[in-house]
Amino acid sequence: MAESRRSYTYDPVGTGEPYRMESGQLWRQYLIGAIANIAILCTGYSMGWTAPINIKLQNNDTSQSPLDHKPSNGEIAWMGSVLNFGAIVGPFIGGFAASTIGRKWGLMSSTIPLLVGWILAAVATNMAFLYAGRIFWGIAVGMLFTISPMYCAEIATVESRGALGSFLQSFITVGFLLVYGAGPFISYHGVAYLGMAVVVLFAVSFFFMPESPTYHLLKDRTEDAAQCLMTIRGRSRQGVAEELATMKADVLASMEKKATLRDVFRGSNFKAFYISCALVFFQQFSGINAVLFYMTDIFKASGTDLDPSIATIIIGAVQLIASFITPFVVDRLGRRILLLISSCGTAIGLALLGMFFLLRHVGSPAVANMGVLPVIALVLFIVTYCWGLGPLPWAVMGELFPIEVKAAAAPPATAFCWILSFLITKFFPTISGNIGMHVGFFIFCACCVAAFFFTLFIVPETKGKSLQEIQQLLGAKNTEPEKA
Known part of the structure; x- marks a missing residue:
């Protein structure tokens, strides 16, 4: 029976039973994008942390707070604001990481400031610990808001690029809802431990996800890029050949124009x-x-x-x-x-x-x-x-x-x-x-x-x-x- 598009059989797992899959599996890029954005969920949880925690810290029942004193309104305001200090620095760390160790490992490295922040929050006895923890969370926020859109845009097909780019807002609201829903009903330390658990969930699950094919091409690793693209698209080597060639041409053109910060303004x-x-x-x-x-x-x-x-x-x-x-x-x-x-x-x-x-x-x-x-x-x-x-x-x-x-x-x-x-x-x-x-x-x-x-x-x-x-x-x- 004639087919309207070119197809062929291949055996991706060595079972001896080849099957047709030339159309690819669109769900794969959505799944990979969703797992990548669990990190964004972590930032939403961290950013929304102040909503339930402020009540615990300023409650007259001191058993709900780990601090040695009841914080003033001014201290609470600063605790809410200092996250932005870290978020201003984080993008530059994220940009450097994305271009040197890759989009995947740049995202993975964001777990370090996230976990440091949660450890500081868990062991806090005064406001200095909380200020420092919020700054570390801010660094992670800045890193992730820089790398995550980059990663999602580079793994997406043209038809799904907008959807994957919109995942950021979707997952950050999941993080907000999680801390809003759990925070009022569990202890101060329970909120911190739940935050750590979500970070660990991201690190473990994203560890098995592929690197951006674009990054491999930038490092002149064509076969690595092909393998990543095969995983993301659910196609054979021949099935991704045309897209890989287009991506490689774009990357080669870009490598001829090494960009610096000055080039951004031209x-x-x-x-x-x-x-x-x-x-x-x-x-x-x-x-x-x-x-x-x-x-x-x-x-x-x-x-x-x-x-x-x-x-x-x-x-x-x-x-x-x-x-x-x-x-x-x-x-x-x-x-x-x-x-x-x-x-x-x-x-x-x-x-x-x-x-x-x-x-x-x-x-x-x-x-x-x-x-x-x-x-x-x-x-x-x-x-x-x-x-x-x-x-x-x-x-x-x-x-x-x-x-x-x-x-x-x-x-x-x-x-x-x-x-x-x-x-x-x-x-x-x-x-x-x-x-x-x-x-x-x-x-x-x-x-x-x-x-x-x-x-x-x-x-x-x-x-x-x-x-x-x-x-x-x-x-x-x-x-x-x-x-x-």
Whole structure:
């Protein structure tokens, strides 16, 4: 019977029973991407750790805290903020690791600062231990937010690259929900031991995953790249030959253009860089950290008697559900349409929150009849943020930079994100306390409106395009390797 596409038989495990598998196994790259993103789950767990732990540390029942004193509000604020110091440094460590020991072992090396952080948290007797632990977690966060999008973009086919890039936001929300759900109901040390267990789970499971084929090609190890590609695609050596040849041509072209940090600020590379930085700016200045910081106040303002711990779990579940929608639709709808929907939805949610808190600030009697409004606005904001502004800046960043520039460009762009995160986390509560919470929400709303128009006019659509085609979109002059 004639077949519509070329196929042949092979025996991948030496059983003597060859079978047809030329179409490949798409699920493999999703499984590998998911296992790689267990590390991102670890960062979500670490970042969300403060939500249940702050309550334990400041509780009058000192048996719940390992510290020798009850921390002040200022100490708690610094504990929340210092993670960003490590996250600013981490991208440069991650970029160096990705280019020297590989994407896989760069991801594996992130377990070191993660475990050091958890050990410090477990043995803590004063705030200095917790500050240090949070800084180590921040280093891991910076490393992983640099390497993980790079790894996922390099193992993905064109058709699934957006979905794998969206895994970052999905898995970080799993980490948040895990610590939100478990933290209030287990001991302080139980939270730390669970964090360690998740890190060990990642290290053991990812140990068996392949390296990025692109990294092997960069090191001129063609057969190693072929073996990795066979594992990722579920195809034979002949079945990956065409894709391998294309990847090798792209890598050879990139190796002719050795990139330094200076090259990031030239031509199409700079366009990719400023688009990436703008997207992470809009991500942070959507006010996600401020909204989550004030989540308890928002629920209280609505007049509900819901326990803050339960409210946090509910919002974590909403984040999780919304985040897992994006991987299923991003390669069908495209990046731009999701970013447009996301920036529009977050702007509306923030405008409603700003209006509610403005009315409360001026003592309007209308607030009494608007109790459900802040909750609706919060859910709208969270859901639409998770559809676009949360995951897609990282996915797009992994696509925009050419191979030779990624290791040089990703660290400063990622560090920029965490500098913004620190500024918002540390200073927004003070500013809002002095001039009113509504002002901050209106500022964030304006930034989301700006994100809408920036996406509409500047951000290119990368759906269904090869990495070389994306470079052509950005205006790269020499996207084809020179012929001999």
